[in-house]
Structure formats: structure tokens, C-alpha cells
Amino acid sequence: MSEMIFSLPGLAVAIALIAAGAIQGSTGFGFNMLAAPLLAIIDPSFVPGPMLALATIVCIGGALREYADVHRRDLAFSLFGRVIAASLAALCLGLLSPQIFSALFGLSVLAAVVLSLVGLQIQATPKTLFAAGAISGFMGTLTSIGSAPMALVYQNTTGARMRATLNAFFVLGGLLSIIALALVGQFGRSDIVLAAFMTPPAFIGFLLSGYTRNLVDRGHVKTVVLVVSTLSGLTLLWKAFG
Template identity: 25%
Template sequence: MTVFVLLVGLTLVVAAGAYVQASIGFGLNLLLVPFALLLAPHVVPLPALVVNGAVSALVARTDRGHLDRRLLWLLTVTGLPGVVLGVFLSTIIGARPLAVCGGVFVLVAVALSVHEPVVRARPATVGVAGFAAGLLASTTALTGPPVALALGAEPPARRRAAVAASGAVLTALTLACGAIAHPTALSTLRWLPVLIPGAALGLFAAHRSPDAIPPTTQRVATLGVSAAAALLLLTRALLG
């Protein structure tokens, strides 16, 4: 594969992921990480985390009028211990067992959301989701599924704002903790510029048609992307 084809592929994958993320608050790294691990492993995890956090921050800014700051604060406070624990556990037992646990957790959460009445956003539920999102962010570079599922009963714009804002914050916390635990990994950030064009393209497309996805479709997409995240994590962990 030539460098040109690789760059075009990365751009298209990031553009598709950014479009999805602008619609439901997360999804970029679900598409980018497996593609990059196969063809451009240096993009994972730090460059992928940075572009994911940047897209999340822009989505959150667009939906800032719908953002519940108390909700974001709760997700941040409960997410930080998850990030720290994830970084710590990664140095002890490795990423594979943690990925299996994370994948199983998300699949169970999706099943509960599909077959049971949607759980309302209560402090305890949001707190557990924040901790899980922090743990997943620091072990698998994914932040959205737990928060999206915990806020499944919320209006789409409010849910998207919370998922995107918490994703941006947890990404920053993960980068900070990762830099302390693995400072040499910062050298991979030189690959970040190759991801920026795709992110810009996807956000532009989403801006041109912000209401293209109805609320019901967003709900289905949230569950579908969450399940895809779980299957991705399990596949990577079990097949290596």
C-alpha cells in the first residue's frame, strides 16, 4: 500500500467517524482505532486520543446551550478515578483482560437498554457511567458508550452535549496520566497532522446537515455504536 492510499484511507475513516461523533457525541475512535492498528499503528493511542478529544470539544461547544454543567462535573469527578485506575491496571495486568471486561460491560449495558425501560439520569447511574468511561478511556481509548447509555432517556441534544464534553475532559485526563506513566509515548504525536484533514471534513459535513438524523435514529445509533464498541474490544482482546 502506497503512502497516498494510506493517507486517503485514514482521511475517509476519520471523516466518517467525526461525522458520527458530531451526530451522537462519540464514534470516531470506534472506526479509527481498528483501521489504524492494522495499517498505521503509530496513530494509536495518543494521536487518536487527541483528535478524538478535539472533535468532542468542538461538538460540545456547538451544543453548549444544552450542556448540563452539573452533569459534566459529576462525570469528571467520577471519571478521574477510572482513568487513574485504568492507567495503573494497564501497567500490572495489561490491556487485554481490561478490554474483555470493558467489552462485556458495554454489551450488558446495551442489552439492558434494549430490553428494559430506559434508566433515567440519576446521580448514582451517572457516577457509575463516569467511572466506567474513565476506565475505558485509559485502557481502550473509548469514552462514549457508558455515558451515552446512562443518558439514554435524555433529549438527543442534551445527551450529545454531555457525551462529547465528558469525552473531551476524559481524553485530556487520560493524556495527562498517560504522559506521566509513559512519557516516551508523546513522540507519537508527530502523526497527529495526518488525522486533522479527515476530522475537519467530517465536522464540515455534519455542520451542513445538523438535523439529518432524527431523534429515534440517534437512539438506535447510540445503542448500535455502543454494541460495536464492545464487539471491537472483545475481538481485539481475544484474537490479539
């Protein structure tokens, strides 16, 4: 592991984690979308367990920083969906290839972005939050990239509500996914060690988000959500066919 720190791949990992931490702290989502694909190429052992654990750690910082803005009703409905989906996803591991899962999820995310662009209004209601929580939990447990469905539900809300509630959701949801993976033997001590190794650069990026989150708070929530969600969908397709 020490050899990686001082290598070109190690530098690429650090840069990706800093950028991902800044995005997560600014929006409340997007950490694994930016970092997981690159890290999976460098070493497949980085996903899904270590990246889920690391994203959970970073989200704890985001949830604590804006705790007063966490919307508890939103959190309850979305987590209910995630509990069900994470359990199902863990059972589905091995039934289909990761490439098929990534392709299906990527196309679904892009379809949701297109529908939003043509005028579909997605509001944060109990039904949409439950559905988004379930889809996010299923995607995140299988691919480490599951933030887009929840983000799309929040595209018409304020930056603070989106950031705080999504960070809280991914803290609790990430723990649920990790538990589900552990129960089927897909998460252990080595995953914790890798997550700890990646934590310092991720938190450097998170601290930098104190400056970048102003963009989201200036009325650009929907634009940021659609751009990052599009990148998420394309990233999933790239994982499937690249």
C-alpha cells in the same frame, strides 16, 4: 509520514477519520470506536495517545457548536468519576494485556445493551453519571474506546443534551486521560505530531455532521445509542480476539 498520506493505508485512515468525525458530530460519541481499531492495525503507535488527543480536538468543536445545551450538573458528576478512573487506569497499564482489557470491556458494553433492550431503564442521575464517567475513563485510557457507558446513560434524553454534554465530557475527560498517560511516560511529542497529522480529515467529517445530526434530533436517540454501543462492544471483542 508523507509516504502514508499517498498510500492505500493513508486513504483508509482518511476515510475512517471522516466517518468518525461525522458520527462524533452527530451523536457526541463514537469517534474512537470507529477509527481506533483500523488505525491500530495500520500502526499501533496511533493508540491510545494520538487517538485520545485527536478525539479531544474534535470534541472541542462539538462542545463549542452546542455550548448552550451542555448540562453542567451531568458534566460535574461524570467528570468526578472519570478523574478517579483515569488515574487508576494509568497505574494499571502493563498489569494485564490490552486484549484482556478489551475483552472485559466489550462484554460489559454488550451486556448493558442487552439489559436495555429487555427493558432496563437507564436514566441520567448523579449515581449513573458518576459510574458511567468512571467506567468510560477507565476504558478510554486503556483502549482509546470508552464512549459507550456514557452514551447508554443518555439513551432516553434529547439529542442536543446528549451531544453537547458528551462532547464537553470527552474534552475534559480526554485531557485528564492524556495527563494520566503523560505522568507514566505513555504520552509525548510523537503522539501530538500524529494527532495533528490526523486532524484535517477528522474535521471534514465533523463539518459533514451538520447534515447527519438531524437523524438523532428526530427522536432516534435510543436507537442510535444502542446501535453504536453494540458496534463499540463488538469492536472491543474483535480487538481482543481478532
